[in-house]
Amino acid sequence: MHRSISRRTRRATVAGAASLALLATGLVSNAAVAAPSSDNANSAAQCAGRSVPVSKISLQMYSYNSWARDIGVEGVVSELADIGYRNIEPFGGTFRDYSAEEFSALLKDYGLKAPSSHYNTNEATFDETLEYVKTVGQKYVGSGGFASPGIGSYEDVLATAETLNRLGEMSVKNGTGKIFGHNHDREFETTYLHNGEELSAWEILVLETDPRYVTFQVDIAWAVHAGVDVVALLEEYGDRIELLHVKDATDLGGEGRPTFTDLGEGDIDLAPILEAAQGHVKYYVIERDGAPADREFAEDSFEYLTCLNF
Numbered sequence: 001m002h003r004s005i006s007r008r009t010r011r012a013t014v015a016g017a018a019s020l021a022l023l024a025t026g027l028v029s030n031a032a033v034a035a036p037s038s039d040n041a042n043s044a045a046q047c048a049g050r051s052v053p054v055s056k057i058s059l060q061m062y063s064y065n066s067w068a069r070d071i072g073v074e075g076v077v078s079e080l081a082d083i084g085y086r087n088i089e090p091f092g093g094t095f096r097d098y099s100a101e102e103f104s105a106l107l108k109d110y111g112l113k114a115p116s117s118h119y120n121t122n123e124a125t126f127d128e129t130l131e132y133v134k135t136v137g138q139k140y141v142g143s144g145g146f147a148s149p150g151i152g153s154y155e156d157v158l159a160t161a162e163t164l165n166r167l168g169e170m171s172v173k174n175g176t177g178k179i180f181g182h183n184h185d186r187e188f189e190t191t192y193l194h195n196g197e198e199l200s201a202w203e204i205l206v207l208e209t210d211p212r213y214v215t216f217q218v219d220i221a222w223a224v225h226a227g228v229d230v231v232a233l234l235e236e237y238g239d240r241i242e243l244l245h246v247k248d249a250t251d252l253g254g255e256g257r258p259t260f261t262d263l264g265e266g267d268i269d270l271a272p273i274l275e276a277a278q279g280h281v282k283y284y285v286i287e288r289d290g291a292p293a294d295r296e297f298a299e300d301s302f303e304y305l306t307c308l309n310f
Helices: 007-025 061-083 100-109 123-136 154-174 201-208 220-225 230-240 270-277 296-307
Strands: 057-059 179-182 191-194 197-200 214-219 241-246 248-250 259-261 283-286
Touching: 057 061, 057 296, 061 100, 061 296, 100 123, 123 154, 154 179, 154 191, 154 201, 154 214, 179 241, 191 201, 197 201, 201 214, 201 230, 214 220, 214 230, 220 230, 220 241, 220 248, 230 241, 230 270, 241 270, 283 296
Parallel strands: 057 283, 179 214, 214 241, 241 283
Antiparallel strands: 191 197, 248 259
């Protein structure tokens, strides 16, 4: 959809398309679909709570890395709070110019929380990480991947599971909650023989980590790009998946990177995934790598989640 189309028209189109998709899949009746609002510039607020609760919606700040360079982290935070967000998910660059106390104060000023972040999971400095994120008020600790040594071999996968268990136990005892691992496509595409069964590295990590200390943040778009049925994944492993990166994309399934879009504008059927996540997922983190430097992505995607009825 071209950028020349007005935001108001674009919102109405996205909401209408989402409603038609839901009706086609039989998930809701005509009466259950929220009518798109074309008259109210803040129509997301009218839908809040009818689908994914606002209190569970977050936004990964990496989406707006370029915008933050233009208007500052506080500028972006101000825009997100104005849209209606109550949570954000910072990454390391978001914290760069702030002490933990300063960042905590910034969140408080705008009525926001940071229940999770993509930060440092280096075991040698994990004490410092825990001190920082506890001050920020996080409930989950993790990064944009997995702790070392990674998934380069079967032995590495098992060692990574042991690392996650150690760090997760430290975090829980610190009061900052479980550690999480965040996937891209490789964690699902890389497979090893495990106890006589060919499993993905991601599945082995689930099986070899302690659910008291370790959980998982599934990135929907990267999982779909790897050929994963995310609904089936949630049905099988839902009790281990407490966080979602809610992302939409086109150009899925090929060898290159997918092309990320605003929610509801890509090729991923998000409605059944979000329905399957109910009762398991604690936070739905919106992300679009390289989002344009304006509020449109955050606003449209927030509206999509709050207005998409199940």
